[in-house]
Amino acid sequence: DSARGALEIIEDGKSGYLISDRDEKMMQEKTIELIENLDLRKKMGSNGRKNALQYDVKNVKKQWFTFIDEL
Numbered sequence: 001d002s003a004r005g006a007l008e009i010i011e012d013g014k015s016g017y018l019i020s021d022r023d024e025k026m027m028q029e030k031t032i033e034l035i036e037n038l039d040l041r042k043k044m045g046s047n048g049r050k051n052a053l054q055y056d057v058k059n060v061k062k063q064w065f066t067f068i069d070e071l
Contacts, residue, residue, distance in 0.1 A: 015050075016044060
């Protein structure tokens with residue numbers, strides 16, 4: 001969670017994991033958890049892709065045009 005942008009994109013435990021202070025042990029544990037749990041990996045991957053779509057060029061462009069129109 002030291003990369004502040006991650007807090008905007010990742011919902012901890014749903015679309016990824018936010019690891020505090022670059023905690024290597026926690027990173028290892030969460031990586032192993034995802035490797036061993038296919039259902040969790042699929043669910044998080046799906047949620048992550050859905051979250052990423054809000055940053056798709058088309059969506060961002062639409063948001064900018066809406067913002068500019070409101071000015």
